[in-house]
Amino acid sequence: MKNNYCNHPKAILLLLLMWWVVPGQAQNNKKSTKDQQLIRKMYDLSLTQPKAYEWLDFLCNKIGGRLAGSPQAAAAVEFTRQVMDTLGVDRVFLQDVMVPHWVRGDKEIGKIVNSQKIGSQEVRVCALGNSVGTGGQGIAAEVVEVKNFDELRKLGKGLVQGKIVFFNRPFDNTKIATFRAYGGAVNQRGSGASEAAKLGAIGMVVRSMTGRIDDYPHTGSLRYQLNVPKIPAVAISTKGAELLSSLLKDDRKLKFYFRTTCKMLKEKKSYNVVGELKGTQYPDEIIVVGGHLDSWDTGDGAHDDGAGVVQSMDVLRLIKAAGIKPKRTIRAVMFMNEENGLRGGRKYAELAAQNKEKHIAALESDAGGFSPRAIGINNDFKKFAKVQKWAKLFAPYGVQLRQGGGGADIGPLRTQGVTIMGLSPDGQRYFDYHHTETDTFDKVNPRELQLGAAAMATMVYLLAEYGL
Amino acid sequence: MKNNYCNHPKAILLLLLMWWVVPGQAQNNKKSTKDQQLIRKMYDLSLTQPKAYEWLDFLCNKIGGRLAGSPQAAAAVEFTRQVMDTLGVDRVFLQDVMVPHWVRGDKEIGKIVNSQKIGSQEVRVCALGNSVGTGGQGIAAEVVEVKNFDELRKLGKGLVQGKIVFFNRPFDNTKIATFRAYGGAVNQRGSGASEAAKLGAIGMVVRSMTGRIDDYPHTGSLRYQLNVPKIPAVAISTKGAELLSSLLKDDRKLKFYFRTTCKMLKEKKSYNVVGELKGTQYPDEIIVVGGHLDSWDTGDGAHDDGAGVVQSMDVLRLIKAAGIKPKRTIRAVMFMNEENGLRGGRKYAELAAQNKEKHIAALESDAGGFSPRAIGINNDFKKFAKVQKWAKLFAPYGVQLRQGGGGADIGPLRTQGVTIMGLSPDGQRYFDYHHTETDTFDKVNPRELQLGAAAMATMVYLLAEYGL
Incomplete structure (x- = not known):
C-alpha cells in the first residue's frame, strides 16, 4: 500500500484509523x-x-x-x-x-568423510567458546547422533567410546517466544561436551542454536565439568546438521572430521x-x-x-x-x-x-x-x-x-x-x-x-x- | 546473550521467566x-x-x-x-x-546542474506511477523548494512559472506509528504535480516517502487533476533531497535536470x-x-x-x-x-x-x-x-x-x-x-x-x- 486513495481527505482519515499500530x-x-x-x-x-x-x-x-x-x-x-x-x-x-x-585460532574446518553417498563434503562449523582445540591434525571418527542426554546415556560407553557425539535436537519452532525454543535446546551446547566425554567420546558436534535452516554456524559457550576430560566441540550449521543426519541414516559408519585450534589462554x-x-x-x-x-x-x-x-x-x-x-x-x-x-x-x-x-x-x-x-x-x-x-x-x-x-x-x-x-x-x-x-x-x-x-x-x- | 549460565537448571528457569516476550x-x-x-x-x-x-x-x-x-x-x-x-x-x-x-520506460536520470558548488551531480530519482514522461531530452529548470501546498500557493505564478517544484516536507519521525508519518507527507506525492502545474510549473520532484536518509528513491502513484496540465514527476532519494535543499540555500539559481520515458498505455x-x-x-x-x-x-x-x-x-x-x-x-x-x-x-x-x-x-x-x-x-x-x-x-x-x-x-x-x-x-x-x-x-x-x-x-x- 498505499495508492492515490491518499489524496482524498476521507481516505487519509481512513488511513490514520487503519494503521493504529500502537494504541x-x-x-x-x-x-x-x-x-x-x-x-x-x-x-x-x-x-x-x-x-x-x-x-x-x-x-x-x-x-x-x-x-x-x-x-x-x-x-x-x-x-x-x-x-x-x-x-x-x-x-x-x-x-x-x-x-x-579464549581465542578461536584458525578458521575451523568441518567435513563429512567416507560417506558412501557423497564421499567427502565440507560443512560449516565453528568452535564453541571455551572449547579446547583438536590440534593441527584435527580429529576424525564415527558419529553417534542423539537428541538429548538420556538417549546418550542409554547408548552407554560401548557405543560412544572413541566416537564423535552429534547433538541434533532442533529448536521447537512452535514456541511463539523464540527464547523458549532456545531454552529448550541450549543445554546440548552448554553441557554436551562433558556429557559425551563421560562416555569416552573424543569430540562433540552440536546443531546450531537457531530455528532456521541455513549455512551459518552459531557459536556460544560450553562449560566443562570438573574431572571430566575436555574434548573439542563445534557447532555445525543447521543445513550441515540436516545433511549429516540424513547421511547417517543410510551409513552409520561414515566419519566426521573437524579441526580447531582454539585455546584458553x-x-x-x-x-x-x-x-x-x-x-x-x-x-x-x-x-x-x-x-x-x-x-x-x-x-x-x-x-x-x-x-x-x-x-x-x-x-x-x-x-x-x-x-x-x-x-x-x-x-x-x-x-x-x-x-x-x-x-x-x-x-x-x-x-x-x-x-x-x-x-x-x-x-x-x-x-x-x-x-x-x-x-x-x-x-x-x-x-x-x-x-x-x-x-x-x-x-x-x-x-x-x-x-x-x-x-x-x-x-x-x-x-x-x-x-x-x-x-x-x-x-x-x-x-x-x-x-x-x-x-x-x-x-x-x-x-x-x-x-x-x-x-x-x-x-x-x-x-x-x-x-x- | 546467553552464556554458560544456561547450564544451571535454576538459570534455565530464570531464562524462561526473563523472555516472556508474549504474554x-x-x-x-x-x-x-x-x-x-x-x-x-x-x-x-x-x-x-x-x-x-x-x-x-x-x-x-x-x-x-x-x-x-x-x-x-x-x-x-x-x-x-x-x-x-x-x-x-x-x-x-x-x-x-x-x-x-503504466510503464516506467528507461532508467530515470536526475541531476543537479549548474550548481556553483558542485557543478553537476547525479542524484537518484524514479518516476512516480501514472506520471507522464519528460521525453527523450529530459527537462531542466530552476527549482522552487516548498514544504506544502500553502507555501506553494503563496509563491504564486510569478515565482513558479517555468520552474520545477521540489516538495521537501520530511516524515515526522517523532510519530511512533510510521504510517502516521507517511499520512502526514504523502499528499505531496499524490497531488503535488497538479498543484504545481496549476501555477505553471513544468516538472515536479518530491522527497521520497521514508523517514530514513538513504539513496533509494521511493516510487508510488500520483493523481492528475482534471483540466490541469500533466507535468512529469519524480521521487528523489532522501539523500538527494537533503543535498538539493542544502545547495539551494546558497544558490537559488541552480538547475535540476531529469529524464523519464514513462507513459500510460x-x-x-x-x-x-x-x-x-x-x-x-x-x-x-x-x-x-x-x-x-x-x-x-x-x-x-x-x-x-x-x-x-x-x-x-x-x-x-x-x-x-x-x-x-x-x-x-x-x-x-x-x-x-x-x-x-x-x-x-x-x-x-x-x-x-x-x-x-x-x-x-x-x-x-x-x-x-x-x-x-x-x-x-x-x-x-x-x-x-x-x-x-x-x-x-x-x-x-x-x-x-x-x-x-x-x-x-x-x-x-x-x-x-x-x-x-x-x-x-x-x-x-x-x-x-x-x-x-x-x-x-x-x-x-x-x-x-x-x-x-x-x-x-x-x-x-x-x-x-x-x-x-
Whole structure:
C-alpha cells in the first residue's frame, strides 16, 4: 500500500484509523502531566537524534567483535568510557574484572568423510567458546547422533567410546517466544561436551542454536565439568546438521572430521565501564541500566549486545537532554564477559555488596535491538503492582509491563534482593543472527533501536523519580 | 546473550521467566477449549510448514515486481490461481478487471546542474506511477523548494512559472506509528504535480516517502487533476533531497535536470483471483481475507504486498489442514491494481453488490510481513465489542484486537456496511523498503510472516464459526 486513495481527505482519515499500530500517541487534547511531557521529550530526542544508532555503528564497524580479553574488547572499554565522558555525567569509572581469555585460532574446518553417498563434503562449523582445540591434525571418527542426554546415556560407553557425539535436537519452532525454543535446546551446547566425554567420546558436534535452516554456524559457550576430560566441540550449521543426519541414516559408519585450534589462554584484566548521574535527593539509592560490552568474535555483536550497550548509554543522554535531574542515582553499566564467563556481572554485584550500596532496581537490555514490546519485571507482586501503575505512561509507545524479566549480568544482583528487569523486544529475528557472522550493524533498524532506548529511559526516569 | 549460565537448571528457569516476550503460550495445565486447540493447531502448522514463505519466494524471485498490466502481473494471477487449485478449496475463480497500464520506460536520470558548488551531480530519482514522461531530452529548470501546498500557493505564478517544484516536507519521525508519518507527507506525492502545474510549473520532484536518509528513491502513484496540465514527476532519494535543499540555500539559481520515458498505455484486462471455501451452515454469509497481487516494478513487492497475498492463501490452507469445516463461506481474494488504480478492490465490491452477496467481514493484510501486533477492526462499537470477546484467544500469540483498521482494497466494501479489518504488524521497518528496489524476499522473516498468516486464520476461523 498505499495508492492515490491518499489524496482524498476521507481516505487519509481512513488511513490514520487503519494503521493504529500502537494504541495511540500521547493525546494532546488534554493537558498532559509532567511525566507524560518528559517521556514524550525523551522519545522525540531518541527518534530525531539517534545517538545509540551512531554509537552502535562505531562499535560494530570500527571495533567489531569483542570477545573478553581481545584487543577489540579493550577498544570497546575505551570507546564507551569516552562516549560517557562527552555526555557530561557526574562520574565515569572502571571496575577491574579478571576475564577468561579464549581465542578461536584458525578458521575451523568441518567435513563429512567416507560417506558412501557423497564421499567427502565440507560443512560449516565453528568452535564453541571455551572449547579446547583438536590440534593441527584435527580429529576424525564415527558419529553417534542423539537428541538429548538420556538417549546418550542409554547408548552407554560401548557405543560412544572413541566416537564423535552429534547433538541434533532442533529448536521447537512452535514456541511463539523464540527464547523458549532456545531454552529448550541450549543445554546440548552448554553441557554436551562433558556429557559425551563421560562416555569416552573424543569430540562433540552440536546443531546450531537457531530455528532456521541455513549455512551459518552459531557459536556460544560450553562449560566443562570438573574431572571430566575436555574434548573439542563445534557447532555445525543447521543445513550441515540436516545433511549429516540424513547421511547417517543410510551409513552409520561414515566419519566426521573437524579441526580447531582454539585455546584458553591466561586470564586477563579487563573492565566494567560505568557512567553515573548522581541522585539529587536520594543519592544512595542506585538504579542500574546496562548491557554487555563483550560479544562473540564471529560477527560484530550488533544485536548481542552492542544494542544493549548503546541503549544504556543513551538512557543517560536522554535523561540529561530532557532536563531531568534524577532524584536517585542512575548508573549505566557496560558489563564485561557475559558471553563466556559472566565475570563482569558477578564482579559488579560483589562490589555492590562490599561497598554496601543500596541498589533498588536493575534493567538490562540483552535480547537484541528490535522493536520493544515489553519490559519484564522480576520480583514480588507488591513491587510489580507499583510498577504496573506506570503502564499507562508506556501504552502510547506500544510497550507493556509484564511480570518476569531480568538479564544475565544483573542476575547476581537479584540475590541481594534487587528488583531486576529486562527489555523485551520482538524476538522473532533474534536467533537468525545470534552468535553468528551475520550479527552486524545493517541488521539493526535505527527506529527499533531508539524506541528501545526511549523505553528504557522512561523506566529509569520513573524509578529515579518514585523509587520502588 | 546467553552464556554458560544456561547450564544451571535454576538459570534455565530464570531464562524462561526473563523472555516472556508474549504474554504466555496456551496453557496446557487446564483443559483447553476446542477453539484454543484449533488455533494452536493452525499456529503450529504455520510455523512448522511455512507455506506462505515458500510461495512468497516464488512470487518475488521467480516473478518479481508485478505492476498492473505487466507480464509479471499476469504470471502472478496464474501462479496464485494454481496455488489455490492445489489447496483443494471448493472453487477458484477470476474476476475480470480493466486496469491502467503504466510503464516506467528507461532508467530515470536526475541531476543537479549548474550548481556553483558542485557543478553537476547525479542524484537518484524514479518516476512516480501514472506520471507522464519528460521525453527523450529530459527537462531542466530552476527549482522552487516548498514544504506544502500553502507555501506553494503563496509563491504564486510569478515565482513558479517555468520552474520545477521540489516538495521537501520530511516524515515526522517523532510519530511512533510510521504510517502516521507517511499520512502526514504523502499528499505531496499524490497531488503535488497538479498543484504545481496549476501555477505553471513544468516538472515536479518530491522527497521520497521514508523517514530514513538513504539513496533509494521511493516510487508510488500520483493523481492528475482534471483540466490541469500533466507535468512529469519524480521521487528523489532522501539523500538527494537533503543535498538539493542544502545547495539551494546558497544558490537559488541552480538547475535540476531529469529524464523519464514513462507513459500510460491503453487499459488492459486483468483479474482478481479468488479462492473459496464454502460455508457448511451459512454458505451465503461471506468472509473475505485478502491482499493485493500487483506491486511496484522497482522491487519485488515482498512486503508490499506479496506478504498479504501469500498470507491470505495460507489462511485457506491452515483452515483446511486443521480440519475445520467453516460454517460460513471464506474467500481469499488477491486484488489487482491497488497501487495505481484500486480497480480490483472497486470491482470486487461492485460485483458483490450486483450479485447481492452478503459479506459480513473483510480482513486485509497490506502493511508488510512483519511481526503481527494487532488486528484493527473498523465498525460500530457493538460489533467491536463482539470481536473483543475473542481477545483472550489471541493473547497467547501476542496479538491485540483494536478499534480502527481496514485496508485500501476492502475500503469499497465498507460503504456496503461490511465490517473491515486490517492486520497491523510492527511498522518500524516498513518505510525502509516501501516502493523501492529493496522490497525483496530477503527482507522478510519466515516466522514473522507465518505468525501473521496464523493470526489472520484465527480471526477468519472465528468469524466463520460465530459470525458477527
